Structures are given as structure tokens and as C-alpha cells.
Amino acid sequence: MTNAGKRVLIVDDEAPIREMIAVALEMAGYECLEAENVQDAHSLVVDQRPDMILLDWMLPGTSGIEFARRLKREEATAELPIIMLTAKGEEENKVQGLESGADDYIPKPFSPRELVARLKAVLRRATPPGVEETIEVNGLILDPVCHRVMAHDKAVDVGPTEYRLLQFFMTHQERAYSRSQLLDQVWGGNVYVEERTVDVHIRRLRKALGQSHEQLIQTVRGTGYRFSTKAS
Amino acid sequence: MTNAGKRVLIVDDEAPIREMIAVALEMAGYECLEAENVQDAHSLVVDQRPDMILLDWMLPGTSGIEFARRLKREEATAELPIIMLTAKGEEENKVQGLESGADDYIPKPFSPRELVARLKAVLRRATPPGVEETIEVNGLILDPVCHRVMAHDKAVDVGPTEYRLLQFFMTHQERAYSRSQLLDQVWGGNVYVEERTVDVHIRRLRKALGQSHEQLIQTVRGTGYRFSTKAS
DNA sequence: GTGAAATGTTACAGATATGTGACCAGGGCG
DNA sequence: CGCCCTGGTCACATATCTGTAACATTTCAC
CATH class of the missing domain: 1.10.10.10 (Winged helix-like DNA-binding domain superfamily/Winged helix DNA-binding domain)
Structure with missing residues (x-):
């Protein structure tokens, strides 16, 4: 029971994209939550407690990067793995994205296969050292x-x-x-x-x-x- | 407490509503300022320097959302927490409201208790901890x-x-x-x-x-x- | 030294803050 | 659908704090 049943929160303002990702993840055995903005996302994080987040870089309102930082800042959510999604050609944002606390970074467009693979990888090493120490x-x-x-x-x-x-x-x-x-x-x-x-x-x-x-x-x-x- | 004595500016064009809110907040230990339009509100912000603003969405003259944007744009007031109030059924405005820089959004009707709770939460996040040396x-x-x-x-x-x-x-x-x-x-x-x-x-x-x-x-x-x- | 003024001490009753048990609502689950 | 678990709130019980007054002691000017 490694990844089975893990809940992934998808945060993207474009419904079709969310849908596509959700389908791909569900086929891989994940459970999906969706949010189209940071506020909804935060609510979901608080009361659904997902196991990880796929976070679009560009979002209406608070940017994805802001949101990531905020999650990392708060004890309750600091360990939540985050994968940043970003439109093509924004390579330069990669560093900033990872700096903000994201655990991985996937440039659009990406194949569902790649997405699932990296998601697995992140989840695998999800519990970073230090937190797992008794x-x-x-x-x-x-x-x-x-x-x-x-x-x-x-x-x-x-x-x-x-x-x-x-x-x-x-x-x-x-x-x-x-x-x-x-x-x-x-x-x-x-x-x-x-x-x-x-x-x-x-x-x-x-x-x-x-x-x-x-x-x-x-x-x-x-x-x-x-x-x-x-x-x- | 930290919240005791915080000054809240209530901006709403309907006096009874302002009054109701003011009573609720005063019972909770806040000090209230009131304004019925954006012009008065701005004056009060400038010379009373409240700690946060409760801002009605619909206002005569400049809309609340305009006002919020303006406050956020100006250096001196950019950090002022804002909570947007809005009539029911304007759910779709939520995103726009938060985009304009509001820190929270409360749909009418709301209970005084909810109002105070969310106000506390916003205020809490806005007050950075001071440096403290032994x-x-x-x-x-x-x-x-x-x-x-x-x-x-x-x-x-x-x-x-x-x-x-x-x-x-x-x-x-x-x-x-x-x-x-x-x-x-x-x-x-x-x-x-x-x-x-x-x-x-x-x-x-x-x-x-x-x-x-x-x-x-x-x-x-x-x-x-x-x-x-x-x-x- | 004496007395008045200032400060030290103590006790206490009302005000506040915290402890505690119970209740209710919502969600997961069989 | 109903049960059980969890979390949030309330109401009431305790515990602790606070401001005052009353009395004791010290200080200082004369």
C-alpha cells in the first residue's frame, strides 16, 4: 500500500487541464481533489489534508509560488510535497519555484506518464529526513x-x-x-x-x-x- | 491581548449594517471607525490609520473593489488587511475580490461570530512577531x-x-x-x-x-x- | 525624639483566565 | 440509515491575578 489511495490536490485555473491530470492520476490509482484558485485550495488542504499538491505556477489572485511559500511556512502543512507546474518557456522560474519550497518542477507540456512518474518519485521520498525521526x-x-x-x-x-x-x-x-x-x-x-x-x-x-x-x-x-x- | 484595542474601519453605505457590525466588534474588544463611502474611508485611513478594513463590495461612487486595489497599490497602505463583504449570490465575485488584494471575503449574510472569527484570523496573520532577545x-x-x-x-x-x-x-x-x-x-x-x-x-x-x-x-x-x- | 509623609506588607473580594465535562454537528463507514 | 469518531463550542468549576484599603514600618525635617 504505497501510493494506492494517496490523495492529490490539483490546483489549476483551467478546468480542462485539471480534468486531464485528474484522469491520468485516477488511472494510476490516486484520488484527486481539484481547486481553481488558492483560496479553495487552502480550504481543501485544511479540511481534506491531501498527501500532495500539484500546483500551477500562474493562478488568479495569489500566485502559485506565494501559496507554496505559505504552505511551507506553516507547521501544519510544511511537509506537504508540492510539484509545481509551469507553462513552457518559463524555465527561468525553475529555481525560484524550487526555492519557494516545491519538491519538483514540471514544465508544460508534459505527458501523463511523466507526470505520474515524477509524482511517484516525490511521494516516495515524501517524508524528508528529520521529520521521521522519533x-x-x-x-x-x-x-x-x-x-x-x-x-x-x-x-x-x-x-x-x-x-x-x-x-x-x-x-x-x-x-x-x-x-x-x-x-x-x-x-x-x-x-x-x-x-x-x-x-x-x-x-x-x-x-x-x-x-x-x-x-x-x-x-x-x-x-x-x-x-x-x-x-x- | 494582541487584538485588544485594534482599530477596524467599517465601510458600508447602509448605516444599520455598519451599526450592527460595530456593535459586534466592540463587544469583541475592537475599536470601530465608520465610513459610508470611499472618500470618507480614505480620509479615515489616512489620519486614523486603522489596523484593518471591512469593506463592502457595493458602494456608491467608487466601488469597494476599486478602493481595495487603490489601497494595495499605495505603499503606505499596501499592508493594511482588508476583508470584503458582499451580498449573497455574488459568489462569482469572490475571485475578483481576492484578486483585488482583499485578505478574506465574507458573503452576506454572516453571523457576528463568524465575522469576528475571520477578522481575528486575518489580523493574526498580519501581525508579524517582533524580535525578542533574552x-x-x-x-x-x-x-x-x-x-x-x-x-x-x-x-x-x-x-x-x-x-x-x-x-x-x-x-x-x-x-x-x-x-x-x-x-x-x-x-x-x-x-x-x-x-x-x-x-x-x-x-x-x-x-x-x-x-x-x-x-x-x-x-x-x-x-x-x-x-x-x-x-x- | 516626634510627627507627618512615604513606602512596605498583608488581606481580601471582585475580575479574569484557565480547567473541565458535556453536548452537538458533520463525516466516514458498515 | 444509524453508529462511532472527531472536533468545536458552551457552560460551569477552579485557579490565579489585580486593585484597594488598612495597617505597619521606615524616613526625614524640625
């Missing part, structure tokens, strides 16, 4: 590969959101984050959620971690929360 | 990033106000400040609080710092207080 703090282990949390060798049952929250905290220890920042980083920006919702998830996470580790997540009164091994 | 004096460390105070590697537990007070002192060492100045600087102007309240917080801060560092905060009799490494 993090351990005081007997609390987060294993991104198994997508699993262990406390003193006992599995901890956390929901998806709590998992992301914990992952964010463990990769950003010591620093205090406001509810706002957490919403941006863990939920992904442009999601309209009450700040207090963060409290609830913090609570759920603490509960899941149990007595042994809940004190790792500290309340910074008047500010937000912090993950720290040092006592407060 | 300050160290005689083994006393204030770390704004972790939002934490350490005295000789031991965490010091201070309340929000004491934290701000200490931060102010550590960034303004050696100089004496009157109670009234401290109220302005630490509490923020236009708050009606007894001057003696400062004494109480000074006391709390000293207590929190403990014997090892309390002498850093010196009383300047007849004047106020001073943070100094030199003995008095």
Missing part, C-alpha cells in the same frame, strides 16, 4: 513513522489533532506559544476557530499523556502554553 | 521567547503584570521611574489605577525574585523606583 523527552516518545506516541513503553491514545499538537510542541520545546500561534501552526492558518478550542485540545492531550507527562505541557498564564522539561 | 543581569534571566524568568537557573514564578514590570525594568535599567510613568509604560496609558498599586506589584515582584535579586529593584524615595545593578 523524538524522546523524559520517556515520552513520539514516533512520526508509526504515527504513534508512547509513554514509558505504553502506547498513548491521542486523536489526530492532539497528535499534531504534541508533535508541534515536541519539535518546538521551551518556547511559549499563544493560542493564536498554535491555531496558525497546528491547525493551519485561515481556519476560523475559537481560541478557547486550543484549551480544550490541550486538556485532551494532557489527559492522554497522563500524570507522568502532563506537566510537560505548561500553562503560561495570560499568554498561552509551552512544552518544557524544566519545572515551571 | 536579557541577563547578575544571573537573573528574562527570556521573552519562552516567556519565562530564571534566577540562577531556577524558574521564577511571576504573574503577568510582574512579568511586564520586570521586562520593562530590565530593558530600561539604571533610570528611575515615577509610579505614574510605570503605570503608563507597564499598564498602558489610559487606565485608571491608584498609584499605590504600583507599590504592591513592586512588592510582589521583589518577593518573587527572592533575596538574591530583590535588591535590583531599588526604591527612589519621593520619586519612584529604579532597576539597577549598582547598590544604592
